[in-house]
Amino acid sequence: MDLHLSAQDVPRCDLCESALASTHCDLCYVNLCRPCIGEHIGDEYTKHKIVPFNQRKSTLIYPMCATHGSQRCEFQCNECNIFVCSHCVSSEIHNGHTFSNLSEIYKFKKEIVEKDKSELESIIFPTYETIITEIESGVAKIDGEYENLSEAVIKQGEELQKEIENAVEKMNGEIKEMKTKHVDILHDHLEEMRKIRSDVQQSLETLREVTESNDVALVVGFKSRNKEFFRLPQKFEVIGPKFDPKAIDIQQLNEVFGTLLPFSTRSVEHGYTLKMPVRHLLDDPELIGAVDTGNSEIYSVTGYKDVNIWVSGRCSTMKCYDNQGSLIKSIEIKSDAIKIESDAWPSDITMTSDGHLIYSDWSTGTINMIENGLEKEIVYLEEWEPQNLCVTSSGDLLVTMNSIDELEEDGNEASEEEIVQCRIVRYLLTDAREKQIIQFDDKGNPLLSGNRSSKYLCENNNYDICVADSEAGEVVVVNEEGNLRFRYSGHPSAVRNQQYQPKEDSRKINTFNPIGITTDSQSQILTADCPNHLIHILDKDGHFLRLIDNCDLYTPHDLFVDKNDILYVTEHCIGKVKKVKYLE
Structure with missing residues (x-):
């Protein structure tokens, strides 16, 4: 059994791999037992943050300063829109600038991430699941619909007996071609919806990762896609072909046998709607x-x-x-x-x-x-x-x-009315x-x-x-x-x-x-x-x-x-x- 991957086992120390983990290094993401703490912090790195195991990921990890490499950035310059450390704040480069506390921005963005995750889980992803189910249902009904269409053509053919056998064969060939194209179009639309659902699912997984993260740069740099997903794609409908039988005239068989109207497609504005929770x-x-x-x-x-x-x-x-x-x-x-x-x-x-x-x-x-x-x-x-x-x-x-309006001729301004x-x-x-x-x-x-x-x-x-x-x-x-x-x-x-x-x-x-x-x-x-x-x-x-x-x-x-x-x-x-x- 893998002691680290098994969901049935308690957390173990990442160094000795045997003792129970009672502490955690919040900067290195390492689980530690107490005897191994000294070994972990014994390297040249002096910024380890050892916390009780149940308080892991409670320490904010600030990004390193690009100018002062040994310092961490706890502020953001509002004018330059970059992360800065305390040394940068007092430097001439940022003289007269205003600064925001990164911990406050982190908290603010974390709340946004939580809400985006909630929207994806409860509204957006279920909506795309419903859309795909609807399209799959449409695909499943195509065989029956086209069988009914073919039977109508055959019935008309039987009434015309042998004189129209060639016409029946020709038109059924057209039906099969239309069916193939019909299926292909719906399959393409289905794949498009599946891709968007996959994007939503991937965004949700990213949000879950960001939600659980205490990496400031990762959270602050998060870009929401919910607005993109909220605006649903146009609903795509395929209007099936119709058979229009004509009165029988043997001399003009090809003209009067009937017309097979091909299927058509159209985009329906706002055909899909988000499945919002009902509130009274x-x-x-x-x-x-x-x-x-x-x-x-x-x-x-x-x-x-x-x-x-x-x-x-x-x-x-x-x-x-x-x-x-x-x-x-x-x-x-x-x-x-x-x-x-x-x-x-x-x-x-x-x-x-x-x-x-x-x-x-x-x-x-x-x-x-x-x-x-x-x-x-x-x-x-x-x-x-x-x-x-x-x-x-x-x-x-x-x-x-x-x-x-310009001033009135007498020089007075236009009235409110x-x-x-x-x-x-x-x-x-x-x-x-x-x-x-x-x-x-x-x-x-x-x-x-x-x-x-x-x-x-x-x-x-x-x-x-x-x-x-x-x-x-x-x-x-x-x-x-x-x-x-x-x-x-x-x-x-x-x-x-x-x-x-x-x-x-x-x-x-x-x-x-x-x-x-x-x-x-x-x-x-x-x-x-x-x-x-x-x-x-x-x-x-x-x-x-x-x-x-x-x-x-x-x-x-x-x-x-x-x-x-x-x-x-x-x-x-x-x-x-x-x-x-x-x-x-």
Whole structure:
């Protein structure tokens, strides 16, 4: 029996190979008994880390410094984006630079790895298993389908008796050829799906290795492929051939015998769907936390998985909080407007799949990204004013924007109520290339109301684009191609939350006024009805499901749902962000 490979044996010392291992060298990955510790650490290497066996892999292994070979790097230079040691930090090369603690980055990335592994295990890999089973089932049915087709041809041939024997033989030959091609096409598609499944499985194995590793360089250097796997391939269908028998005419046998329609193929957009776990709405949504941002007005909230959230409001500072509500850092927008007016603020904020912050600046017509502490302009608009943002599952950037009108003839600026053009533009985030403009329906009418009010937007799991058009009092949903799917204009059960009704105001404001909008893992659409202090929940087809009206929400403005389906709600007038649990 191999003492090291047998799952039935207890861990043994890697040096003497007989005594039980009671300790472990966390830097050399060697199991040791106590008598062998001295032999192991007796070499010239002085950096051994001996820990109790049950605490193995608890010590972070920092990479060696490329400049100071005997030192290990415990920091990352935000400006140079490289690992550095304590000697590098104090060197002139990095003078004035800022640094991040590698242990914090390691912890942050480790959480991402854990979640990626969970997604691959519970969602992505099972989905591809289902896809392959479906294709295999289709292959298995081909023989029966083609036998039925052949019998129809033979029956027609018997009715024409001997005069059509040659035609029957010829057409059955065509059927066999089509069947061969049909099988070949499906087999090719099946192999393609198997290859992707293999890639998913390989990625999962890599994630399991990274999950169990304490190698900082390995973990920090990990590149997620989940976004690639989440975007499923087009479903490939083969339309089988059809036999179209004709009336018998012996003189024109070849023409009237019938036509064998060949099979055809087509790609079905979004034919495959991820097998997401089903979660049901709670009867009573629960308020589980709140963050006081200190802002007098707060507009936008976004986040990165369930690790942290960013908020922005009517000030130039954007703030980041952890999931416990503690302030992590603040970033000031670099707007030219700050130089001339004190109340400059970002129009909206969003996050990339890699955790980089993006914000739109209405005063400069720019959209900017903050990556590793450095800010760069990614989009500049001359004739349009950028408003609200959304990063899609494919990594594109969606932007709502308003046209910029020149000053009126009398020299006064255009009013907020003036009719303007409003559109949605899709950019390729890697190079800011404009990919798509969504502005009109199939009759040439504007999809969105023509005013300067904010129009928050998000992408659903079915790739629909959902927009909250507050001025129109509608949620407008278009598909990925920009074609209108439906409009939602509120529900009769949505009555203004009376706990916030001023005593001297006897009005009941029931007009639907959606502001923020988001979607969850169930493809449900959530939108904030700000003046009525409510949140509406719809299914992916726009059918009303329920309201959230019992969580002490005051002027809910923007919404964000994290990977755990926890809802974050900004309260516009009091500067708070509240956390709501609304799914089982």
